[in-house]
Amino acid sequence: xxxxxxxxxxxxxxxxxxxxxxxxxxxxxxxxxxxxxxxxxxxxxxxxxxxxxxxxxxxxxxxxxxxxxxxxxxxxxxxxxxxxxxxxxxxxxxxxxxxxxxxxxxxxxxxxxxxxxxxxxxxxxxxxxxxxxxxxxxxxxxxxxxxxxxxxxxxxxxxxxxxxxxxxxxxxxxxxxxxxxxxxxxxxxxxxxxxxxxxxxxxxxxxxxxxxxxxxxxxxxxxxxxxxxxxxxxxxxxxxxxxxxxxxxxxxxxxxxxxxxxxxxxxxxxxxxxxxxxxxxxxxxxxxxxxxxxxxxxxxxxxxxxxxxxxxxxxxxxxxxxxxxxxxxxxxxxxxxxxxxxxxxxxxxxxxxxxxxxxxxxxxxxxxxxxxxxxxxxxxxxxxxxxxxxxxxxxxxxxxxxxxxxxxxxxxxxxxxxxxxxxxxxxxxxxxxxxxxxxxxxxxxxxxxxxxxxxxxxxxxxxxxxxxxxxxxxxxxxxxxxxxxxxxxxxxxxxxxxxxxxxxxxxxxxxxxxxxxx
Amino acid sequence: xxxxxxxxxxxxxxxxxxxxxxxxxxxxxxxxxxxxxxxxxxxxxxxxxxxxxxxxxxxxxxxxxxxxxxxxxxxxxxxxxxxxxxxxxxxxxxxxxxxxxxxxxxxxxxxxxxxxxxxxxxxxxxxxxxxxxxxxxxxxxxxxxxxxxxxxxxxxxxxxxxxxxxxxxxxxxxxxxxxxxxxxxxxxxxxxxxxxxxxxxxxxxxxxxxxxxxxxxxxxxxxxxxxxxxxxxxxxxxxxxxxxxxxxxxxxxxxxxxxxxxxxxxxxxxxxxxxxxxxxxxxxxxxxxxxxxxxxxxxxxxxxxxxxxxxxxxxxxxxxxxxxxxxxxxxxxxxxxxxxxxxxxxxxxxxxxxxxxxxxxxxxxxxxxxxxxxxxxxxxxxxxxxxxxxxxxxxxxxxxxxxxx
Numbered sequence: 001x002x003x004x005x006x007x008x009x010x011x012x013x014x015x016x017x018x019x020x021x022x023x024x025x026x027x028x029x030x031x032x033x034x035x036x037x038x039x040x041x042x043x044x045x046x047x048x049x050x051x052x053x054x055x056x057x058x059x060x061x062x063x064x065x066x067x068x069x070x071x072x073x074x075x076x077x078x079x080x081x082x083x084x085x086x087x088x089x090x091x092x093x094x095x096x097x098x099x100x101x102x103x104x105x106x107x108x109x110x111x112x113x114x115x116x117x118x119x120x121x122x123x124x125x126x127x128x129x130x131x132x133x134x135x136x137x138x139x140x141x142x143x144x145x146x147x148x149x150x151x152x153x154x155x156x157x158x159x160x161x162x163x164x165x166x167x168x169x170x171x172x173x174x175x176x177x178x179x180x181x182x183x184x185x186x187x188x189x190x191x192x193x194x195x196x197x198x199x200x201x202x203x204x205x206x207x208x209x210x211x212x213x214x215x216x217x218x219x220x221x222x223x224x225x226x227x228x229x230x231x232x233x234x235x236x237x238x239x240x241x242x243x244x245x246x247x248x249x250x251x252x253x254x255x256x257x258x259x260x261x262x263x264x265x266x267x268x269x270x271x272x273x274x275x276x277x278x279x280x281x282x283x284x285x286x287x288x289x290x291x292x293x294x295x296x297x298x299x300x301x302x303x304x305x306x307x308x309x310x311x312x313x314x315x316x317x318x319x320x321x322x323x324x325x326x327x328x329x330x331x332x333x334x335x336x337x338x339x340x341x342x343x344x345x346x347x348x349x350x351x352x353x354x355x356x357x358x359x360x361x362x363x364x365x366x367x368x369x370x371x372x373x374x375x376x377x378x379x380x381x382x383x384x385x386x387x388x389x390x391x392x393x394x395x396x397x398x399x400x401x402x403x404x405x406x407x408x409x410x411x412x413x414x415x416x417x418x419x420x421x422x423x424x425x426x427x428x429x430x431x432x433x434x435x436x437x438x439x440x441x442x443x444x445x446x447x448x449x450x451x452x453x454x455x456x457x458x459x460x461x462x463x464x465x466x467x468x469x470x471x472x473x474x475x476x477x478x479x480x481x482x483x484x485x486x487x488x489x490x491x492x493x494x495x496x497x498x499x500x501x502x503x504x505x506x507x508x509x510x511x512x513x514x515x516x517x518x
Numbered sequence: 519x520x521x522x523x524x525x526x527x528x529x530x531x532x533x534x535x536x537x538x539x540x541x542x543x544x545x546x547x548x549x550x551x552x553x554x555x556x557x558x559x560x561x562x563x564x565x566x567x568x569x570x571x572x573x574x575x576x577x578x579x580x581x582x583x584x585x586x587x588x589x590x591x592x593x594x595x596x597x598x599x600x601x602x603x604x605x606x607x608x609x610x611x612x613x614x615x616x617x618x619x620x621x622x623x624x625x626x627x628x629x630x631x632x633x634x635x636x637x638x639x640x641x642x643x644x645x646x647x648x649x650x651x652x653x654x655x656x657x658x659x660x661x662x663x664x665x666x667x668x669x670x671x672x673x674x675x676x677x678x679x680x681x682x683x684x685x686x687x688x689x690x691x692x693x694x695x696x697x698x699x700x701x702x703x704x705x706x707x708x709x710x711x712x713x714x715x716x717x718x719x720x721x722x723x724x725x726x727x728x729x730x731x732x733x734x735x736x737x738x739x740x741x742x743x744x745x746x747x748x749x750x751x752x753x754x755x756x757x758x759x760x761x762x763x764x765x766x767x768x769x770x771x772x773x774x775x776x777x778x779x780x781x782x783x784x785x786x787x788x789x790x791x792x793x794x795x796x797x798x799x800x801x802x803x804x805x806x807x808x809x810x811x812x813x814x815x816x817x818x819x820x821x822x823x824x825x826x827x828x829x830x831x832x833x834x835x836x837x838x839x840x841x842x843x844x845x846x847x848x849x850x851x852x853x854x855x856x857x858x859x860x861x862x863x864x865x866x867x868x869x870x871x872x873x874x875x876x877x878x879x880x881x882x883x884x885x886x887x888x889x890x891x892x893x894x895x896x897x898x899x900x901x902x903x904x905x906x907x908x909x910x911x912x913x914x915x916x917x918x919x920x921x922x923x
Binding site: 346 | 544548550551553555557559580581583584585629
C-alpha cells in the first residue's frame with residue numbers, strides 16, 4: 001500500500017518538475033503576462049485589462065502627472081487604502097505647480113521619473129516593477145501600481161489595507177497567567193507580534209510563496225546561531241518542494257512537510273500563542289507562518305513538548321512540576337482507563353478489592369451487553385456529544401449538553417443499558433483527554449483508545465500490553481525533522497531532562513536544548 | 519493447482535487483516551463477564567464419613583450486598599448464601615457444587631478457609647493440595663478451625679459485617695489471636711517437625727439477648743488448635759493462646775492487669791502493650807538442650823485502680839516487675855500444655871535450633887519429638903512502663919488518700 005503511494009508521489013514530483021520547466025501560462029491566460037512593460041501606456045493598460053478580464057474589483061484610474069504626462073493607477077478595490085491613495089499619491093502627483101502650463105515631458109524627464117516620485121509621493125515603501133507578473137503580484141497584495149506613459153517601469157506603492165480581526169486571546173490555549181495576545185489571520189501582524197518579543201536582528205524571517213493559485217505568503221522564522229543550519233536548510237527545502245494549488249490553513253503545510261503523515265501523532269506543533277512561538281524560537285526551533293492562518297507551525301516537535309502548556313513556565317516551578325505529573329497521569333487515563341476497566345471486568349476479577357467487585361457486579365446485573373460493547377457504546381456516545389458540541393451553533397450547544405447529560409448520565413443507567421461505573425469511567429476519560437494542552441495530541445490519544453478497548457476486550461491485560469508496546473514502538477520510529485520523537489527520553493539526553501518530567505526553576509536551565517540548539 | 523489463485527493484497531493490508539483475524543481467533547477464550555461468576559467469600563470443609571467430605575461455600579448475592587452498602591442495610595436479610603456439596607475429594611465436591619449453581623464458582627476473592635473440627639482431627643493434608651494447585655485461590659487466605667461444623671460457622675450472620683467472611687477477615691487482621699495463611703499452614707506442615715497451630719473460631723449460640731437481633735450469630739476467636747503432622751491433637755483456650763503469641767512474637771494487643779500490694783494502696787493497675795519483641799536464643803551445653811526466651815515489652819498505663827501516685831519511679835519499677843511476672847506466668851501456662859502434654863513444637867524452637875546449631879540439628883531432627891519436651895526454658899523478661907498516661911494521679915482519688923512515697 002505504502003509502496004504504491006510512494007510511486008504515485010514520485011510520479012507527481014516528475015509532473016511537477018515538468019510543469020515548472022514549462023512557462024506557467026495555464027492560470028493567467030493573457031498572452032503577455034510574463035513579458036516586460038513596453039513604453040506605450042495604452043498597450044500596458046490594455047494587457048493588464050485583459051489579464052484581469054471579468055474582474056469587477058479591478059480598478060483602473062487614468063490621470064495626468066502635474067497636468068502634463070499621462071499615467072494610470074491600478075489597484076483592487078477593498079485591498080488598498082483609498083483615502084491614503086487620494087491624499088498621498090493622487091493629490092500630490094496631479095497638482096499643477098503654480099505658474100506652469102501643461103506640456104509633455106521631455107525624454108530626460110521621463111528617465112528621471114524616479115526623482116519626481118521621490119519628491120511627490122509621501123509613502124514609505126515604493127517599489128519598481130518591470131513585468132506584468134510583478135504587477136499582478138503587487139496588486140494582489142493590495143499595493144496600487146502606477147504606470148506612466150513612455151516608461152518601461154511602473155511603481156507599486158505600499159498602501160494595502162483590508163479588514164482584519166483584532167488581536168484576541170486564543171480560545172483554545174487560554175492561560176491564567178501569561179500574555180494574552182494571539183495570532184490573527186494576517187501574516188504581517190503575526191510577524192510583527194514575534195518581532196516585538198524578539199528584537200534581535202538575529203531573528204530571521206525568510207519569505208516564500210506557496211500555492212499556484214492562492215500565492216500564499218509563508219515566512220520561515222528562526223534565530224541565527226540558535227537553530228542549526230541543517231534544520232533551517234531542511235525546512236527550506238521541504239517548503240520549496242511544495243507544489244499545490246491552494247493553501248488555506250497552516251495544516252496544509254504541516255501535512256505536506258511532516259515526516260510521517262500516516263501517524264496519529266502530530267510531528268509539527270501548531271500554536272496561536274505568540275509567547276509559545278517565541279520560546280521555541282529561543283530553543284532553536286524554526287517557526288513557519290502562513291498567511292491567512294492564526295496557527296503557526298513549530299518544528300521539530302517531540303512528544304513531550306505536546307504535553308507542556310505555556311502556563312507551566314509562568315507558575316512556580318514546584319507547582320508546575322506537580323501539575324505536569326498530574327497531566328501525565330491524565331494522559332495515561334485518557335488512553336487506558338476504559339480498556340483497563342473492561343479488561344479487569346472481563347478477565348481479571350481478582351484484581352479488584354472484594355467490595356468494589358461486588359458493587360460493580362451489582363451495577364452490571366441488569367446490563368444486557370458484555371463490558372466491551374458497553375464501553376464502546378458509551379465512548380462513541382461521548383465522541384458524538386463532543387463533536388456535536390463543536391459543530392453546533394452556540395445557541396444550541398446548551399441544549400446538546402443537557403440532552404447529553406440526561407441521555408448518558410441518567411436515562412441510559414436507569415434504562416439498564418449501561419452501568420453507572422461505566423458512565424463514570426467514560427466521563428473521567430473524556431475530561432482527562434481535554435487536559436492535554438495540544439488539541440491534536442489529545443485527539444490522537446482519544447482515537448487510540450478505541451483499538452485499545454477492542455484489544456482489552458479480546459485479550460485482557462495482555463491485549464493492553466500489546467497495544468502499549470505497539471504504540472511505543474511506533475513512537476520510537478517517529479522523527480520530526482530528524483529529531484527522534486521521544487527525545488530527550490529516548491535517546492536519553494541527561495541535560496534536557498530538566499524540562500520533561502520536571503519543570504526545574506529557570507536558574508537551573510543553564511544549557512540550551514541539545515538536539516536543536518548550538 | 520493453477521486454479522488456486524491468491525488475489526494481490528499489499529503486505530501492510532495483509533498484516534492488518536491477519537492481526538484482526540488472529541485476535542478474533544485467539545481472543546475471548548477465557549472471557550468471563552462479572553455477571554457470570556459466583557464470588558466465593560469463604561470456603562468450609564467438613565468431614566462426612568471415611569470417604570466423603572462436604573464442601574460449603576459462602577457466595578455473594580451482589581445486588582443484595584450492594585443494596586446493603588448503598589441503603590445502609592436491611593435488618594435480617596442475608597446478602598450471602600451458603601451452598602454445599604459432598605464429594606470424595608475437594609475437586610470432586612467442587613464439580614458437584616458447580617452443578618447446583620448457575621454461575622461459575624470464582625475463588626479469587628475467597629479469603630477464608632474454615633476446616634471443620636472433625637475433619638481437622640482426621641487429617642487435612644490431602645485437601646490442602648487443592649488450594650496450592652488451583653490458580654484462582656489465594657495462598658494468602660486465612661485458615662482456621664471451626665468449633666463444630668464449618669458449614670454452620672460460615673452460615674452465621676454477624677451483627678456488624680454483612681457476611682461471615684468479612685467478620686473472619688476483620689478479626690484475623692486485628693491480630694488479637696493467631697493468624698495463619700494458607701501458605702503459612704503449608705509451610706508448617708512441610709517442616710521437619712510437622713507441628714502446626716491454627717486459630718479456632720466459634721459462633722456464639724443464638725441465645726436471646728437484649729439489643730441483639732434474632733437469628734444473628736457472632737463468630738469470635740476462641741482459641742488455638744494444635745496440629746501434630748496434619749491432625750488436630752488438642753485445643754488451647756483463649757487465655758493459653760495468648761501465651762503462645764508471646765512466644766511466637768506475634769503479640770500485638772495485650773492488656774495486662776497486675777495487683778499492687780503496697781501498704782495502704784492495694785489495687786490493680788492495667789497496662790496496655792505498645793510493642794514487644796521476643797527473641798529465642800537456643801543453647802546446647804553438654805548435650806543438654808535449652809532455650810532462652812528473651813522478651814522485651816513496652817507498655818502504657820491505661821488504668822490505675824489503686825491509690826498509687828505513679829509519678830514516683832519506685833512504683834513504676836514495682837509495676838514493671840509485676841508485669842514481668844504476669845507475662846512469665848502466661849507463658850508458663852502454654853509451655854506446660856504444649857511442651858509437656860501435647861509434645862508438639864509450635865513455638866518455632868526447631869527453626870532457631872536449626873539456624874544456630876545446624877550440625878546438631880541434622881542428627882536431632884529425627885527424634886525431635888523426644889528432645890522437644892525435655893528442652894529447658896529460661897525466661898528473661900524485661901517490661902518497661904514508658905508513660906503513666908495523661909493523668910498523673912488517679913483522677914477520682916482525694917489528694918490525702920494518695921500514696922506517693
